[in-house]
Amino acid sequence: MSYNLLENxxxxxxxxKEPERFHHIxxxxxxxxxxDVDLAPIEGIDVEKLNEVARIMRGFIFSMxxxxxxxxxxxxxxxxxxxxxxxxxxxxxxxxxxxxNTGRDRVVWSAGHCSPGLYSxxxxxxxxxKKTGIDFDTEKLHAVIMKHLPRFRQFDGPQGHIxxxxxxxxxxxxxxxxxxPSAGGLAITHKxxxxxxxxxxxxxxxxxxxxxxxxxxxxxxxxxxxxMIVSLDYNHYGxxxxxxxxxxxxxxxxxxxxxxxxxxxxxxxxxxxTYAYRxxxxxxFGNGNPTVVIAHxxxxxxxxxxxxxxxxxxxxxxxxxYVQIMKDLGFDVPGLEGDIVADMQVVLDAITPELAHxxxxxxxxxxxxxxxxxxxxxxxxxxxxxxxxxxPLTIKRPDVLPPELTFEPGSKVATRKASQAFFEWxxxxxxxxxxxxxxxxxxxxxxxxxxxxxxxxxxxxxGRGIRFGIAEQNMAMMSSAMTADRLPGGFAPVSVFGTYAxxxxxxxxxxxxxxxxxxxxxEHKGFFVxxxxxxxxxxxxxxxxxxxxxxxxxxxxxPGIKVYKPTDAQETIxxxxxxxxxxxxxxxxxxxxxxxxxxxxxxxPPAREAVNGAYTYRNYQENGGRKVVxxxxxxxxxxxxxxxxxxxxxxxxxxxxxxxxxxELFEDLRKTDRLKADSIFSDDERERTIAIHAGWKGxxxxxxxxxxxVEKSICIDTYLKSGTVPQVYDLAKLTSxxxxxxxxxxxxxxxxxxxxxxxx
Numbered sequence: 001m002s003y004n005l006l007e008n009x010x011x012x013x014x015x016x017k018e019p020e021r022f023h024h025i026x027x028x029x030x031x032x033x034x035x036d037v038d039l040a041p042i043e044g045i046d047v048e049k050l051n052e053v054a055r056i057m058r059g060f061i062f063s064m065x066x067x068x069x070x071x072x073x074x075x076x077x078x079x080x081x082x083x084x085x086x087x088x089x090x091x092x093x094x095x096x097x098x099x100x101n102t103g104r105d106r107v108v109w110s111a112g113h114c115s116p117g118l119y120s121x122x123x124x125x126x127x128x129x130k131k132t133g134i135d136f137d138t139e140k141l142h143a144v145i146m147k148h149l150p151r152f153r154q155f156d157g158p159q160g161h162i163x164x165x166x167x168x169x170x171x172x173x174x175x176x177x178x179x180x181p182s183a184g185g186l187a188i189t190h191k192x193x194x195x196x197x198x199x200x201x202x203x204x205x206x207x208x209x210x211x212x213x214x215x216x217x218x219x220x221x222x223x224x225x226x227x228m229i230v231s232l233d234y235n236h237y238g239x240x241x242x243x244x245x246x247x248x249x250x251x252x253x254x255x256x257x258x259x260x261x262x263x264x265x266x267x268x269x270x271x272x273x274t275y276a277y278r279x280x281x282x283x284x285f286g287n288g289n290p291t292v293v294i295a296h297x298x299x300x301x302x303x304x305x306x307x308x309x310x311x312x313x314x315x316x317x318x319x320x321x322y323v324q325i326m327k328d329l330g331f332d333v334p335g336l337e338g339d340i341v342a343d344m345q346v347v348l349d350a351i352t353p354e355l356a357h358x359x360x361x362x363x364x365x366x367x368x369x370x371x372x373x374x375x376x377x378x379x380x381x382x383x384x385x386x387x388x389x390x391x392p393l394t395i396k397r398p399d400v401l402p403p404e405l406t407f408e409p410g411s412k413v414a415t416r417k418a419s420q421a422f423f424e425w426x427x428x429x430x431x432x433x434x435x436x437x438x439x440x441x442x443x444x445x446x447x448x449x450x451x452x453x454x455x456x457x458x459x460x461x462x463g464r465g466i467r468f469g470i471a472e473q474n475m476a477m478m479s480s481a482m483t484a485d486r487l488p489g490g491f492a493p494v495s496v497f498g499t500y501a502x503x504x505x506x507x508x509x510x511x512x513x514x515x516x517x518x519x520x521x522x523e524h525k526g527f528f529v530x531x532x533x534x535x536x537x538x539x540x541x542x543x544x545x546x547x548x549x550x551x552x553x554x555x556x557x558x559p560g561i562k563v564y565k566p567t568d569a570q571e572t573i574x575x576x577x578x579x580x581x582x583x584x585x586x587x588x589x590x591x592x593x594x595x596x597x598x599x600x601x602x603x604x605p606p607a608r609e610a611v612n613g614a615y616t617y618r619n620y621q622e623n624g625g626r627k628v629v630x631x632x633x634x635x636x637x638x639x640x641x642x643x644x645x646x647x648x649x650x651x652x653x654x655x656x657x658x659x660x661x662x663x664e665l666f667e668d669l670r671k672t673d674r675l676k677a678d679s680i681f682s683d684d685e686r687e688r689t690i691a692i693h694a695g696w697k698g699x700x701x702x703x704x705x706x707x708x709x710v711e712k713s714i715c716i717d718t719y720l721k722s723g724t725v726p727q728v729y730d731l732a733k734l735t736s737x738x739x740x741x742x743x744x745x746x747x748x749x750x751x752x753x754x755x756x757x758x759x760x
Contacts (some may be wrong), residue, residue: 028256029221030285033264035296039271042278044365045089049358050270052350053088053124054080058302059331059347060120064149065316067340071153071160074299074312075204075233076117078267082231082295083121085273086200087168088362091281093197093369096125096143097136099167100524102488103370105197106170106186109162110179111204111233113314119144119158122167125363127348131356142166146348150340164484165521171481172517175509177210179203180230181474182513184216185482187228187290189434189493192456192463194383195376198281201230206238208254209246212510215474219466221259224288224458229280230260232292233267235299237310255292261285267295288458302329376488380431383462387431387453392494393527395429397577407569412594415635416533418569419590420445422576423496427452427464434482434495436466437531438475444498444533444590472499476507476530480514480585483526494580498531500539501548501589508554515560515585527583529576530555535565535589536634536694537720540728544719547728548589549695555587556699562664563699565589567635568597570607571661578611593725595635613665614680614703618657625654628747629681629689631703633660636725637692637734644740651744658689663702690714690746694734711749714742 003010015022041047057080065071086092086107093105109118122144129136130145138145142165144158151157161174170186173179180203187199207213220228234251236242247254255262263280265272273295280291300312304325317325323335326343331350333343351359371379380389404421407413427433427449441447450465457463468475479497486492499507511530518525535548552563564579564586566572572590579586600606609615617638620627628648632638638659648655658681660666670677681703690712691700697715704712716732729735733742 026253026257028259029261029289030287031252031256031262031264032279034272034275035264035266039275042090042271042274044362045271045274046358047270049355050084050088052355053084053359054270055329056347056350057083057117057120057124059326059329059350060123060149060344061116062303062322062325063333063340063343063347064116064119064152066319066322066343067150068153069316071116071316072113072314073116073303073316074235074237074310074314075111075114076120077301077303077312078235078297078299079111079114079117079202079231079233080301081268081270081273082202082233083117085270086231086277087121087366088359089274089277090365091277092200092366094168094363095367095370096129096167096363097134097141099141101370102373102486102490103197103376106183106190106199106485107168107202108171108179108183108186108199109169109173109202110177110183110207111202112161112173112175112179114202115158115160115162116152118162118166118169119149119152123149124351125359128351128356128359131351131353132360134360146344149344163520164517164524171484172513172520175513176204177207177213178477178510178513180207180213181216181477182481183228184220184225185478185480186485187220187225188223188456188466188478189482189485189487191225191227192434192461193432193487194380194462195488196379197227199228201228203230203232205232205234205236205251206243208251209238209243212471212473212477215471216478217255217258217260219468219471219474219478220290223456224461225290226283226288228290229277230290230292231277232294233297234294235297235308237299237313239310239313241310252294255294259289261287261289261291262294263291264294265296267297268301304328373488380488384431388429389489389491390430390432391491392426392430392433392580393492393583395426395580397574397581401573405573407597409597409599411597413569413597414590414592414594415566415569415572416445416590416592418572419531419576419588420448422573423449424452430494432487432491432493434464434466434479434493436468436475436479436495436497438468438472438499438503439470440499440533441465444500444531446496446498446531449496472503472506473510475499476510477513480511480526480528483528484514484517484524485526486524492527494527496529496531498533500546501532501535501551502546504530504532504551504587505554511555511561511585512558515558518560518585525583526585527580528585529579530561530585530587532587532589534592536591536636537716537728537732538591538593538636538725540723540725543722547720549716552589552699553696556664561585561587562662563587563589564662564665565633566610566661567638567659568595568607570597571610574608574610575661591635596639610661611665612669612676612680613662613667614658614660616656616680617659618655620654620656621649623649623654625649625652626747627654627656627688628743629656629658629685630743631658631660631689631691631700633693633700634695636729637694637739640729640734640736641692641739643736647740648743658703660700660703663700667702690743692739694729694732712746714739
């Protein structure tokens, strides 16, 4: 029988005969709902005591918010029982007296605005330790105790969003959705290193709206990263209103459909939270997938009139309402505005000696789950075989470079081929180097390094390549965050992640967050290479959508990362070694076409001098002409300028060519070795300098006087079109003839201005 499905009656006949055609069974993760199940007691879990602890945590949360008149009560109060079930329930490995022990489980607050929740939990922990007579160095541990809470959101107190140096916090977080992939990066690092540690994540339900969390969920499930547990605070509200206004499809589908295992619970039931995290930690589903605990909760639990509404998200109650809220919680606070310490003391007094001892007992259990460093190193050795267990940050440039990192002067080698060689070499030197690309590994030339140990898959869990797909945001967040950790043995993970330079703008916020983390917690400063490949107009035929011209403007503005733009293949190697040794993240500009490897003769410095950020490629000829400095970044504009040099000198100029590889590195040199910096380029030379760059003109502003930014910047300041490389340079007016004309025009205008100045 044939069907004309354009007729509704025919559709009904088909449905009657073959109903399976009208139903799709979702394939993905496994599901378990223990919400409102009559669960058996667990030894050591005193529900009554832990409910009292939850009350105390909320007392600290609400009082610190009344003092600050700023902060986030909603998610903080809603996650209290989740925090208690995770930390005290027997699933987590954690030692409050050694909170950064490398064998601990990691914790990431993707809901980074829930800082009052973390600080109240830490206050509970450390005040309980004090009450049981345990001594510790508060400052050394970055512990939070009651005396810190009145300074919440002040410059000398606990900060507004969660930072990475605190106990039970391993990534500096804040922007919605970024913490979840950060945690994924940590989980990948640990699992692929052979460790059995777990990464726990506190996440809000509205974060599912953020695109990078989809990218992360997809990649993590595909790779089988089953050492990650997300505690998802499912309260149905974001900042502006109900999440159903944005996510209309069944919420659980957004996790199950991507392969995540789901455990559904009442997020305010201590026994259910304890069961959920233990089951997830035990990997009871056995399918190698990560697990999300969807905890049904009330946003702003116990927070008066705004309880269970989006209005509790970031709006502390009025003082008189706060006083009533505290009394409803059972705290008979004085409630005098301006004297929050008295209120907090009432909350602190609720931690009785009996309760403090119980909390310490639960912490002792958490501590017992930590493997020793020797055990963990042995575990890594057993899983990683004969790979070198070497800290990448200790690797130095060999006195004699290996042949694969040496390029014949005069030959033509794309700088991306040099970085390819370096990453492949580095992968063989250390077991703690990872690489990945935004679906472009064969183009940005990361594939060779990925092939050394293979991609991380379920069948190859100890690989070192990560297949991110078209997911630049997630790639940057995972790859940079994984470096902000220290593995057992003190090993520092290092990563490279690459895409076309023009697409790096999509990764800026992720990179910024890890740079902030590096600043806040330099002991765990992470080093990574963001590979900005196919830079400049050299990706000509693709047109303006792929021509990397202005991306540098975003990264030169960020403290904690520098833009490196080596001129040739040999400089690329030298600058990568320099970056590795300094340990500061870099954005590395590499180009697609083969370009000459410079011949280092006739006064041209060795390639290693590129690490100064600038070097004198050709000094003044002392021919009696007018002295001019040409500050040049990029091989093609250097070649085009050299071609026109005889014509320029025939017009009475004495030209010095300054090759610029990183203005930021040169500024560092000025601070550390002013004599050497001045020998390369002095302040006096700025007034006679013209900058040439096949991209964003601001990149070379540090070599010009402010008044010269417009007239003495030869650059590209508009979008181009498709074409071959010569055609695109012609379109950009950066051919040899164009450069010569622009130099002469700039000098002529400068002479006229000088004459006008003399007349005035």
